[in-house]
Amino acid sequence: MDTGQSTSNQINNTSKLKGVYCSNWLLLLAIIYTLYFAQSLIIPLVLAILIALLLNPLVTNLSKMHIPRAISSVVLLAMLTTPFTIIGVELIEPAQKWAKLIPKLSVHVNEQVESISGAFEEEVKETQKLDSSWFNWFSRSNAPKPKQKPANLVTERIKQGGMELVIDTLGATPIFFAQLLGSAILILFLLIFGPSLFAAFVKELALKEQREKAIHLVEVTQKQLSTYIITASLINLGLGLSTAIALYFIGLEDALLWGVIVAVLNFIPYIGSVIGVVILSMAGMVHFGVTLSAFIPVAAYLLLNIIESQVITPTAMGKKMLINPLVIMLWLLVCGWLWGLAGVLLSVPLLVCIKLVLSELGIWTNWLRVIEAGKQN
Template structure:
């Protein structure tokens, strides 16, 4: 009996000592899985970016296709018509803005050189006031070591590095490199856009049937009703968010373009469209737009107080939009913590570039909606909504 009792106690001790090892191995395995997932998302970005973007657009347009289906309009016709209606305004706007955008791209190195020359003139004038006068040369007293030296030998001048145009050359080279990068990536970007259009069409036509078959027949979906409710809520809330933000940003772009046109700022429509597009990136988009408009003001008005006019007008409109209009329209349920948004934008931008920055907030909204419907990780939901 004593031997049996001692054996049981030894087994308990062995199991107790094994629990910390199992816990450490589980944590290590979870960490490796997270890093593998991040690496996969980064490595497969050329495949995942069109998929995610097309899925979001199809999710927004699918209710309209369903409404058309109820009035006996085939999915193929309604999906094609919606894609045409979606592409046509952007195509017209692109054609309208192509000429001023191309002109600015060609003049970008020259503008950068002019701005750098102005900055160099200001810095040289400041140096003229702050640099102390050069000390007078002191005659060298004769020394016993110079008696046998050749004092009449010519002194070779020391070459001074010419840094007067270094900043200008670097800025010019940066502009040229940026132009080369844009032109070299244009075919790949065009191919991705065409792939997205085709994928959106097929998702709208064949996606709903595939989804219902997956929910009904696949055993991996245990709670079928809950899955349908979850997808429906994601569709409704995400559609409301994106449509609302799109309307607000369009109004902001039109207001900016109208104000710039009234103030005789060149290419007002181009800057209005740029502001509307960049405002889809919360907080960081407004900062980037202000910096671009500051350069625009310097180019048109020079280094004067009027150079702050375009950026100042935009900041005034942006403050009204971000602090009054957007919170009032979206409400509390759509609000997310600004710090978490910026960190998440930085992560998605590092993973997927510009498209990742644009998709950052919709993806975060989907994660929040899924967590709310599954009833898990309540502390994460409160963290996302904290102010």
């Protein structure tokens, strides 16, 4: 009887473990499904929280000087967004010009590749004729000639792809501006009403230790995340400005546009520099032609990028903010799949925030050691 009861208990325990395991997977799939299909809501919310954490210390200090939070929030947000708006308006015309030139460059490069491949095929045919002339008496019939594809097929496809890209970009523009507007409204509400809401939440906690821990967690996360965002923004601004100056002296048109693109792409670790190399290569070929001079802008950008990534960023960030590169790549892939380009841009600040919260709460220490760089035993 005891053996039967123990066997039934083991079966029950196994079935319970399987049930818990399946429920955990179902919960994970439900979370992924929600994150994927609610991106239009989540992206403005995450962006608003990050910027609110960045501006909240300034608003708090101004409130101590008897300046209302509503006035200081509006002024600070306007000061933050005005430079980006001015630069964006100035760069609309050159961006449109280059957007029209890139498909033409693709067609030009394709024509050159076709001419080179055609010449190579002719050489191969001549060589085959010479080789086969010694063995013509073996052949009994002439082989049919293969049909050649139309020369302009790839060219037309490139033009069609360029038009599709323009149409997709124009279609996504209203959604982009709607998300920006929603983020701005959320930032103002978080800055104005967020502290009182958080104070009411903390007051509802039963234990004093919990209240102190919640306040400490928010303060530390806000301070360190603000330091990270400001430092990374200044580094990327410096890289973009130095790249624009270098490209100006090289003679590449619209150097400011390329500097802004480089600065934005540098928020994406590793992948951003690769995209920057591709974009500057195409820009160099448009301006200088398909020659060795076309790669001078790329060489200047790579030199500045190596100095930034190997010297400036490690020195400014310090070991405390470093994250395992493999974790960053996997996180970029996940955020890019869930939320597209916006998710890629927000992925690293979000990962830094998660790392800080895990570190302060002292939970999931194994995962924290995986995320951190240079601290594995």
